[in-house]
Amino acid sequence: MLLVAVSVVAMLFDIFPVLLAAILSALIWDVFFIPPRFSFTIANSEDALLFALYFVVASVNGALTYKIRQIEKIALKKEEKENTLKLYNTLLNSLSHELRTPIATIIGSTDNLLMHSSKLSDENKIELMNEISKSSVRLNRQVENLLNMSRIESGFLQLKKDWVDVSELIFDVVNRLKEYTADHPVGVIIKNNLPLFKLDYGIMEQVLYNLIYNAASYIPKYCVITVRASCLDDKLILDVEDSGSGFPAEETDKVFDKFYRLKNSRTGGTGLGLSIVKGFVEAHNGTVRLENMPEGGARFTIEIPTEISYPENLENE
Amino acid sequence: MSKPEILIIDDEAEMLRLLEITLESNDFKVNKAVRAKEGLIMASNHPPDLIILDLGLPDDNGHNVLLKLREWYSKPILILSVLNNESDIVKALENGADDYIVKPFRTGELIARIRSSIRRKSSTHNDNKFENKNLMIDFELRTVKKNNQTVKLTATEYNLLALLVKNEGKVLTHHFLLQQTWGPGFQDQTQYLRVYIAQLRKKIEDDPNSPEFIHTESGIGYRFTRED
Numbered sequence: 001m002l003l004v005a006v007s008v009v010a011m012l013f014d015i016f017p018v019l020l021a022a023i024l025s026a027l028i029w030d031v032f033f034i035p036p037r038f039s040f041t042i043a044n045s046e047d048a049l050l051f052a053l054y055f056v057v058a059s060v061n062g063a064l065t066y067k068i069r070q071i072e073k074i075a076l077k078k079e080e081k082e083n084t085l086k087l088y089n090t091l092l093n094s095l096s097h098e099l100r101t102p103i104a105t106i107i108g109s110t111d112n113l114l115m116h117s118s119k120l121s122d123e124n125k126i127e128l129m130n131e132i133s134k135s136s137v138r139l140n141r142q143v144e145n146l147l148n149m150s151r152i153e154s155g156f157l158q159l160k161k162d163w164v165d166v167s168e169l170i171f172d173v174v175n176r177l178k179e180y181t182a183d184h185p186v187g188v189i190i191k192n193n194l195p196l197f198k199l200d201y202g203i204m205e206q207v208l209y210n211l212i213y214n215a216a217s218y219i220p221k222y223c224v225i226t227v228r229a230s231c232l233d234d235k236l237i238l239d240v241e242d243s244g245s246g247f248p249a250e251e252t253d254k255v256f257d258k259f260y261r262l263k264n265s266r267t268g269g270t271g272l273g274l275s276i277v278k279g280f281v282e283a284h285n286g287t288v289r290l291e292n293m294p295e296g297g298a299r300f301t302i303e304i305p306t307e308i309s310y311p312e313n314l315e316n317e
Numbered sequence: 318m319s320k321p322e323i324l325i326i327d328d329e330a331e332m333l334r335l336l337e338i339t340l341e342s343n344d345f346k347v348n349k350a351v352r353a354k355e356g357l358i359m360a361s362n363h364p365p366d367l368i369i370l371d372l373g374l375p376d377d378n379g380h381n382v383l384l385k386l387r388e389w390y391s392k393p394i395l396i397l398s399v400l401n402n403e404s405d406i407v408k409a410l411e412n413g414a415d416d417y418i419v420k421p422f423r424t425g426e427l428i429a430r431i432r433s434s435i436r437r438k439s440s441t442h443n444d445n446k447f448e449n450k451n452l453m454i455d456f457e458l459r460t461v462k463k464n465n466q467t468v469k470l471t472a473t474e475y476n477l478l479a480l481l482v483k484n485e486g487k488v489l490t491h492h493f494l495l496q497q498t499w500g501p502g503f504q505d506q507t508q509y510l511r512v513y514i515a516q517l518r519k520k521i522e523d524d525p526n527s528p529e530f531i532h533t534e535s536g537i538g539y540r541f542t543r544e545d
Contacts, residue, residue, distance in 0.1 A: 140421055160403060160536060162491075163508040165515055171526040172533050188526075196508050202403060202536040311512045 025058050091259045098142050098270045102135035109135075145272040148206065149258070152279035159200040159283055163309060166194055166229045166236065169201060173208040174227065180213060183221045184242075191230040198307040199236070203280045210273040211240040211300050219244030223297075231308065236286075238302040246292035255290060277302075320346045321435055322363075326356035326382065327371035327397065332420070336369065336397075339424045345431070353377035357385060364390065367435055370414075372398040372405065380408060387413040393434035397422070403536040410490050410537070417488065433486030433542070447482050449543040452521055452530065454482060461521065468520050473498060477513055478521070481531060481541035490538040514539060 030051050031038060109128040112120065120128070151157050167190050174186050208227070215225050219242045228239040247255060247262070254260050256278040261271040277300075281288045286304035293299055321344075325336050328351045337347045348365065350356035353374045360368060368386065372379030379398065386394060393415040398405070401419040409417055415434045418427060447454040453462040459475055461468045470478065477498045481489065495503045495510055503509065518525035532540045 136421070162536075163511055165511040167526070168511070168515065168533060172535065175527045196511055200536070205535050309508050311508070 021058075021062060023055070094259060094261065094270055095146075099139065102139040102142075105135040106132050106139075142270055145270055145276060148276045149272050149279070152276065152283070157279075157283050159203060161198045161200055161306075163196040164199045164201050164204065165196060166190070166238075169199075169204060170208060170227055170229060173205055173212065177209065177212055177216070181216045181225065184216050184219065185222075185224050186212065187224060187226045189226065189228045191228075193310075194229060194231055195308040195310045197231075197236045197304070198309075199284065199304065203283065207277050207280045207302065208238070208240070210277050214273050215240060215242040215244070215298075219297075232303075234305060234308055236302075236304045236306060236308075238304075239299055241293070241297060241299040243297045246296055246298045247290065249292065252290050252292065256288070320344055321366040322346045322348065323367050323369060323431070324348045324350065324356065324360055324365040325369045326350045326353065326374065327369070328352070328373075328375050329371070332371075335424075339427065340431075343428050351375075353379075353382045356382065360386060360390060364392070367393045367395060367431060369395050369397050369431075372396060372400055372409070380405075380412060383409060383412050383414055391438075393431075393438050395431060395434060397427075406537055407490050407492075410488055411492065415487055430486070437484070437486055447485075450529070451523075454479070463521055470517075470520065474513060474517055474520070478517055481539060485541050485543060488534045488538050488540045492538075494538060 109132045113125060113128055117125075167188075170188055170190070174181075174188060177186075212225060212227065219225075223243045225243075226239070226241045228237075228241070230237045251262055255262070256274050257271075258275040259271040260275075278288055281302050281304065284304045284306065286302060288300060288302045290298060290300050323340055323345050325333060325340075325347060327333055327336070327349075330351075333349050333351070337349065340347050348359060348363075350359050353376050356368075356370075356374075368390070370379055370382060370386075374382065379396070383394060383396070394413065396406075396409045396414045396417045397420060398409075398417070399420045400406075406417045415438075416430050418430060445455065445457045447456070451464045453465075454460070455462075456479060459479075461470055461475070461478065477494065480494065480497055491507050491510055492504045495506055498513075499506065499509060514531060515525070518528050518531055522528045522530060529544055530541055532542060534540055
């Protein structure tokens with residue numbers, strides 16, 4: 001019994017409590033089992049030996065259990081470390097791919113233009129210049145993503161909240177994304193008499209931009225994107241919905257993880273867009289969730305609790 | 318007319334070269350300074366028609382340089398910076414910068430902003446009328462017409478529109494618009510601005526959801542532009 005107790009202590013605590021438990025249990029053993037009972041006195045040398053022996057057994061038992069636990073701990077730590085390393089490697093791979101591809105294109109194209117200018121046809125020159133232009137824009141977007149992610153991770157993200165006309169915000173983003181959404185009609189549905197909300201305009205612009213951009217990048221041609229805004233219980237509700245094929249069910253809870261990319265996704269993304277969405281929404285104390293719709297397609301729903309103001313309440317001139 | 322002269326104060330050699338090529342091919346004359354001190358001396362010795370100022374200079378803070386220039390220089394100053402946070406932009410605009418362009422930028426956009434800044438400062442401000450596309454504003458009669466139909470504006474709506482149009486091409490901060498239109502004490506009442514801008518757009522834009530005249534500068538303010 002007492003030995004079991006020592007083992008339990010060893011599993012739960014550090015080495016010193018273990019030794020203390022061993023001493024205590026030896027004393028208890030002494031009091032109860034070595035005659036004369038109910039006293040610390042040890043009558044003869046045989047019992048003294050027995051007591052000493054018990055103490056040694058208890059200590060060794062405790063020390064061993066403690067040691068085993070230590071080894072398990074190290075193994076666990078190692079596994080954790082390996083997992084982090086694995087994540088770090090995926091991250092580094094996807095990142096270096098995403099950054100190096102456009103850089104390689106730019107260097108290659110400029111080399112061609114500089115060294116073989118006389119051999120290149122005018123069409124080829126223009127094509128190379130277009131590649132440089134496209135790659136630079138892509139590179140800029142990735143840098144923007146990384147900067148945003150580090151703003152979130154640094155913990156220094158400070159919101160500049162101000163009254164926002166959500167309709168203005170949504171159309172502003174939709175208009176800016178026109179060239180990327182040429183193949184996808186974007187519908188906007190805004191609830192009548194929507195109040196003004198206190199939000200950080202620039203940050204929410206990024207959130208919507210990433211969601212619509214993401215949808216437009218992955219859904220098949222001519223699939224529709226719908227953005228909805230409404231107000232429920234003083235909360236702003238924003239929906240971005242598409243008529244694509246939705247997300248694999250087993251991956252819906254992972255898409256917001258940093259650097260996570262769908263198993264079969266094509267190249268051209270760092271897996272940062274949606275984690276930035278999550279970080280920015282959470283900075284507003286809001287939530288974002290993803291669901292597949294029964295009729296197909298995916299829907300991102302953002303809920304942000306915030307101050308609201310109804311324009312009618314403004315004093316008129 | 319002689320070529321407009323532009324002074325660039327920026328310490329990045331590549332950026333200077335790019336700006337020089339871009340501006341010269343668009344018929345501007347270019348002078349360059351790589352230090353704040355050098356830039357201030359060059360500007361006072363030979364005042365240019367426009368100054369392009371980088372905020373990250375090696376020997377002084379760009380915001381300080383802007384303030385020093387504004388003590389006597391009244392022509393357009395355009396800030397060109399990698400800093401794209403709203404507070405830097407608002408600070409520069411409120412300290413007298415005419416425009417703020419974030420690096421990386423598109424050269425077409427840069428040239429358009431430079432032209433519009435120079436045009437704005439050289440126009441006499443006494444123009445009685447504004448006319449562009451299907452919009453006509455008569456500042457003397459305080460009337461606005463859209464497709465030759467009179468648009469009914471409230472006094473506040475008119476004042477806000479007139480303020481934007483008179484500063485055509487320039488970003489006006491929320492603060493500035495509120496203070497000028499509603500008066501001191503209203504600088505932080507952005508909800509007024511949101512509501513009135515939405516109303517104005519409904520009245521003067523073809524499609525209020527993709528405005529051609531009144532543009533939103535996110536987190537900073539509004540800019541009125543004309544269609545060329």
